[in-house]
Amino acid sequence: xxxxxxxxxxxxxxxxxxxxxxxxxxxxxxxxxxxxxxxxxxxxxxxxxxxxxxxxxxxxxxxxxxxxxxxxxxxxxxxxxxxxxxxxxxxxxxxxxxxxxxxxxxxxxxxxxxxxxxxxxxxxxxxxxxxxxxxxxxxxxxxxxxxxxxxxxxxxxxxxxxxxxxxxxxxxxxxxxxxxxxxxxxxxxxxxxxxxxxxxxxxxxxxxxxxxxxxxxxxxxxxxxxxxxxxxxxxxxxxxxxxxxxxxxxxxxxxxxxxxxxxxxxxxxxxxxxxxxxxxxxxxxxxxxxxxxxxxxxxxxxxxxxxxxxxxxxxxxxxxxxxxxxxxxxxxxxxxxxxxxxxxxxxxxxxxxxxxxxxxxxxxxxxxxxxxxxxxxxxxxxxxxxxxxxxxxxxxxxxxxxxxxxxxxxxxxxxxxxxxxxxxxxxxxxxxxxxxxxxxxxxxxxxxxxxxxxxxxxxxxxxxxxxxxxxxxxxxxxxxxxxxxxxxxxxxxxxxxxxxxxxxxxxxxxxxxxxxxxxxxxxxxxxxxxxxxxxxxxxxxxxxxxxxxxxxxxxxxxxxxxxxxxxxxxxxxxxxxxxxxxxxxxxxxxxxxxxxxxxxxxxxxxxxxxxxxxxxxxxxxxxxxxxxxxxxxxxxxxxxxxxxxxxxxxxxxxxxxxxxxxxxxxxxxxxxxxxxxxxxxxxxxxxxxxxxxxxxxxxxxxxxxxxxxxxxxxxxxxxxxxxxxxx
Numbered sequence: 001x002x003x004x005x006x007x008x009x010x011x012x013x014x015x016x017x018x019x020x021x022x023x024x025x026x027x028x029x030x031x032x033x034x035x036x037x038x039x040x041x042x043x044x045x046x047x048x049x050x051x052x053x054x055x056x057x058x059x060x061x062x063x064x065x066x067x068x069x070x071x072x073x074x075x076x077x078x079x080x081x082x083x084x085x086x087x088x089x090x091x092x093x094x095x096x097x098x099x100x101x102x103x104x105x106x107x108x109x110x111x112x113x114x115x116x117x118x119x120x121x122x123x124x125x126x127x128x129x130x131x132x133x134x135x136x137x138x139x140x141x142x143x144x145x146x147x148x149x150x151x152x153x154x155x156x157x158x159x160x161x162x163x164x165x166x167x168x169x170x171x172x173x174x175x176x177x178x179x180x181x182x183x184x185x186x187x188x189x190x191x192x193x194x195x196x197x198x199x200x201x202x203x204x205x206x207x208x209x210x211x212x213x214x215x216x217x218x219x220x221x222x223x224x225x226x227x228x229x230x231x232x233x234x235x236x237x238x239x240x241x242x243x244x245x246x247x248x249x250x251x252x253x254x255x256x257x258x259x260x261x262x263x264x265x266x267x268x269x270x271x272x273x274x275x276x277x278x279x280x281x282x283x284x285x286x287x288x289x290x291x292x293x294x295x296x297x298x299x300x301x302x303x304x305x306x307x308x309x310x311x312x313x314x315x316x317x318x319x320x321x322x323x324x325x326x327x328x329x330x331x332x333x334x335x336x337x338x339x340x341x342x343x344x345x346x347x348x349x350x351x352x353x354x355x356x357x358x359x360x361x362x363x364x365x366x367x368x369x370x371x372x373x374x375x376x377x378x379x380x381x382x383x384x385x386x387x388x389x390x391x392x393x394x395x396x397x398x399x400x401x402x403x404x405x406x407x408x409x410x411x412x413x414x415x416x417x418x419x420x421x422x423x424x425x426x427x428x429x430x431x432x433x434x435x436x437x438x439x440x441x442x443x444x445x446x447x448x449x450x451x452x453x454x455x456x457x458x459x460x461x462x463x464x465x466x467x468x469x470x471x472x473x474x475x476x477x478x479x480x481x482x483x484x485x486x487x488x489x490x491x492x493x494x495x496x497x498x499x500x501x502x503x504x505x506x507x508x509x510x511x512x513x514x515x516x517x518x519x520x521x522x523x524x525x526x527x528x529x530x531x532x533x534x535x536x537x538x539x540x541x542x543x544x545x546x547x548x549x550x551x552x553x554x555x556x557x558x559x560x561x562x563x564x565x566x567x568x569x570x571x572x573x574x575x576x577x578x579x580x581x582x583x584x585x586x587x588x589x590x591x592x593x594x595x596x597x598x599x600x601x602x603x604x605x606x607x608x609x610x611x612x613x614x615x616x617x618x619x620x621x622x623x624x625x626x627x628x629x630x631x632x633x634x635x636x637x638x639x640x641x642x643x644x645x646x647x648x649x650x651x652x653x654x655x656x657x658x659x660x661x662x663x664x665x666x667x668x669x670x671x672x673x674x675x676x677x678x679x680x681x682x683x684x685x686x687x688x689x690x691x692x693x694x695x696x697x698x699x700x701x702x703x704x705x706x707x708x709x710x711x712x713x714x715x716x717x718x719x720x721x722x723x724x725x726x727x
Contacts, residue, residue: 101125
């Protein structure tokens, strides 16, 4: 036997009926009746009590439900103080509230077909009650307080366990109709009970020793003044009582009429339902011949539907497994790349080659700081000054654009329309001033040592190999952290159960590695600054054109990556450029990693984009490349000879510690990442900031200013690193 029973919820039709009746009772112009019968209620809703209290309802009908209690815990019976008719028949009430006598306005109380075993003592306080129907309950006796029902006219106690009537019933002089089971009565005797209400009342009055008056002759006691009775006062009281009685009789008759009308509608509905059932039986009889065929068709359709559903589910399961496999492969790839990065970092830290490269770098810088007489003689002052001016102009232009953008952005907040034209005018004026001062800049650079030093410092940081390697590693780690954050967010969306600890360890390891690289980058910049100070100390010997010569050295120095790329260029392609007197474009072809076969498929526009502006040279290079490939295809032996001379790989292999600056991060984009990740705070801009030490990439530059902890892992933020996306 179960310990707990779940309450049966009302059906949808019952719930809709309840909502309709509650709304109908609250409409403007509605009558004084609240009818929530046949709604499968387990208790009277709070809204019914509130409606009766606020709208002063006179009639409350709650019959044919499953009520076990009239008043729930959260309600007060005084909310029904204005109710005059209370219909509760056909429910599961086992008892009435002990304070039901507070309903002093109640005139009709219908408790037919419930589970009542007794009536409360306060029932006698209902002085205006005229109709009391307790038929079909389990009452064994009536309380003595029923004598207080001074206005009771109809009492129905049939179909109960009642065998005796209380003598005090004789004090109810207005009782006109008393319905009971005469055969089961012991007091009064069955003969008296069978004779009718008048015989019963005469017997009870005789037992109580009081005179019997018929209800029709009973008059309400008139007000007495100085012991005398006024006939006119009695007549007015009787007339008033009769008027009120006639009014309530009219209301009761209207209620009975509505009830009879609903019963007729129900009978008419049952009649039409019977007719419909007969017609349905005829239709069923006609359709029986086609039933087997229809069932077979339905069975076949169901089988096809099940097969299609099975295929669809199988397809969805395959897609899910495929997506999980892609996630797993992406995780493995990221884990392997992270492990490789960590191993490379450890290998680079432990390797003695770094010390050797640092020593070579120191020797190179010492050689760089030493200026020979030959270099002084061959100094191209105007060219170097122009290059310096271009470098400083580029830095100044970027700074100017940034300052202009910041000022325009701040002004647009306060003055969106007027300031835009002013800022454009200022910007055009600044550009005009820049163009005017461009010619003066070259002469100033030739004369001012500080500007030469600033240009050399910018070019030194740009050309420094170790600084470029650190920047490439930082960019690679930023990409890995971005993809790792996207993978973590995607797993949260798919709600897959994985070992999040592995991803956390990888992210923390990358964050630690990024912090180390940032420290190394800062340290390298300090070392370059120290070298610059040493060079400045040596330049104080009044060496003429010291900074110009140093800048020319850096310009003439080829990067190691470009040297390796030139060594890996095909010999036939190098010979082709030398043959056409275009050997100055060898670094361009090496930088773009153009092979002879790729060159044969290119157009003159592609060569122009690479920087080869001469039209005749473009055509000659393309024609010569096609001729060489045609000869190689027609003579296989010559092709094999040429292939033996040409290196197998078109891209040079460099040591890991001297990786070229153009290396792109090896991390592939995930297949689901069609766009960059968005900020988890504003959901509008792209995620641009890396939070350290957790390593999450989840916020834009604007939102991160207000954050003290990471939105994903709630960890404290000690450092912000911005990611610059490459277009």
